[in-house]
Amino acid sequence: MIAFDNVAYSYGGGELLSEISLRLAPGSFHFLTGPSGAGKSTFLKLCYGELLPSAGRITLFDREVRSLSRDDIALTRRRIGMVQQDCQFLDHLPLAANVALPLTVAGKASVPQDLSDLLGWVGLGQLADALPPSLSGGERQRAALARAIIIGPDVVLADEPTGNLDWEMSLRLLTLLVELNRMGKTVLIATHDLNLIRQAKSQIAARVLRISKRRIQLAGADL
Amino acid sequence: MSLLSRLTPDRKADRQADRVVPPSGHSAWLTSFTAGAMAFLAVFALALSLAAGRLADRWSDALERTATVRLSAPEDQMDLQTKAVLAVLSTTPGIASSRAMTDAEQRALLEPWFGPDLPVDALPLPRLIEVTESGAGYDGEGLRQRLAAEAPGAVLDDHTRWRRPLAVAAGRLRLLGLLSIGLIGTATAAMITLAASAALAANAQVVRVLRQVGARDAYIARAFVRRFTLRAISGAAVGTLVGMIGVALLPSTDTAGGFLTGLGFQGLGWLYPLTLPPLVAVVAFAATRAAAFRKLRELT
CATH class of the missing domain: 1.10.238 (Recoverin; domain 1)
Known part of the structure; x- marks a missing residue:
């Protein structure tokens, strides 16, 4: 569905992400965590074609992102629902x-x-x-x-969706996302809220990815 | 949940797509005002061009009239020299025909000045010979020399030739009017392009949101183009109407036939300004579309 193959992304002369290889399988639920400025939002933007990789290969729905025209990217975004921390309307x-x-x-x-x-x-x-x-x-x-x-959409991406919410509202939003995943949607949530991740893991089988030193690793049980 | 499964993609197209563009802003009135002002000016430029065209046609027609040879000679030589002049004229290249005017015709020409009882026979009036040019025209200087040799009292009066520079001037004036319309159209396009670019830049958030939800550039551009085209055509319609009223209120052509009193539209000419609003709409459409796609590429 969304696949990264040895992807790197550079910005302002420095490399923000490097050697990223992963695959978001249909129906999966992922958290992406890491400190502020680690590149979580950048990773999500790479996921829906707002940014292009400096190196490597990103495949969105079996098509290499560099081969997509502007119209193709627009049509691809109709298959990817995006929830940003600073929602604009x-x-x-x-x-x-x-x-x-x-x-x-x-x-x-x-x-x-x-x-x-x-x-x-x-x-x-x-x-x-x-x-x-x-x-x-x-x-x-x-x-x-x-x-x-x-x-x-086939995929729902959420960038710090609970960043401005109290705990009760955060749980309510998480419940909606979990419900979507149970309906077969692929969900990826970027968050630094470990309590939210623990709460979700009690409800659903979620994988947790951590950005550290420009690379993405599968987090262990030390959350 | 069955709700999401019901949100299938095959739904009727939303015809209110242009609502995604915020309804107000400086660019709104600027576009309408610009289109209106330009259409107003274009109406006058069109009136000027059409009036100049009529003048040029009238003067051009006059060029095709006959020239005149005025023959002054003693009475006993008049017929002889008339025949000599006619013989010269008949062998001059560029002259289609020539004939001596009758006394009655000459009396008719003088009547406005001397009244109907003018005794033409008793007065030593010169004989007038009407000359009609052929398309190529004749060599005036050469003809004068031949006339001087054959009929010393004959004077070629090609008075119509003074009209030629006037006809050329009128033609240039018509061209100037058309050029003005072209410049007005270009200026309109430039102003609307600026307004559209400003509107797109001011609505960068709208563009971001639309792109995030999967809008193609063509969709975003269409929303802005539609809005600006409608503003332009409505502004141009008002400007054209006011301009036409202004032209209608100008003094009408009188018997003196002055150029300024003839400035305006005649007959079906009143239909010409009605083409201005659609033309402005076409200009606005093209200008906004080009500006929108250019700006959208910049906003990537």
Whole structure:
């Protein structure tokens, strides 16, 4: 689904990631952890084609990322739902329209009942008409998750999705992500919150990857 | 959960895609205002061009009229010299025909100045000979020399030739009007390009969000192009309407036939300015589309 083969990424003259080789199998659940600035966000951006590797080979859905045209990358992103820590929305559109945006840009109309159900699933059923600037941090994260999955992606990537949330809200978001994984979606969460990882491992078989010294290693049981 | 399985990709296309562009901003009124102002100016440039065209045609037509040989001679030699002049003219290359005007025709020419009772027979009036040029024209200097030799009292009056530089000037004026329209169109394209680029730069967050959710450049560009084209055509429609009203309020052509009083549209000419809003829309479409794709490549 997403495969890295001896990938390196350099920025500003220095190498941020090097010798990265891994494969995200369909239906898998991964955490990516490491200290701030280690390259977690960079790794996620490499995963959905926002950045290109300096060396090595990244394959997205069996196609080498360098061979993808701009349109191909756009179409690939429709198969990858992205939840970022600093979720951005179209502030002039109500929440429901923002959540339905992946369908809109794909030329598909959203079914009002489905959209309503989805908003209810993430606990935002009453805020369908609210404008994004009026939402709290937790509401924005859940809205971003709803937007990420509305088009039915194969992979969900989340970059510090609980970074601005309290513990209760973090657990709620984690539950949604776990539920998605149980439905067959591949999930990768970048986080430095080890408590969140421990909580998830109690619910689901998750692999934990750790970025250390520019490389990604499989973490042991010392979390 | 059955919900996600119901979110299948085969849904009816959303026709409100252009809503992704924020509705307001400086670029909005700037585009409308620019298109309106340019269309307003274009209406006057078009009116100038059409009026100059009519003037050039009128003066060009005048060039094709007959020249005149004015023959002054003693009464007993008048017929003889008239025949000599006609003989010279008939053998001059570039002259299609020539004929001596009758007394009645000469009286008619003088009537506006001297009244209908002018005794043409009693006055020593010169004989007027009407000359019609052929397409190639004739050698005026050569003809004058031949006339001087054959009929010393004959004077070639090619007074129509003063119209030639005027006709050329009118033609240039028409060209200037068309050039102005071209410049106005180019300036419109430049202004709208700047406005579109500014709008895209100001909406970098919108572009980022759209890209993150899988929007192709063509989709993003289309949303901006549609918005700017609609603004441009609406602004141009208002500008054209105001311009046409302005032209309609100009003094109409009077009998003096001055150029300025003839500035305006006539008959079907009033339809020409109606093509300006669609033209501005085409210019806006092309300019915004080019600017959008260029800016989107920069925003990568």
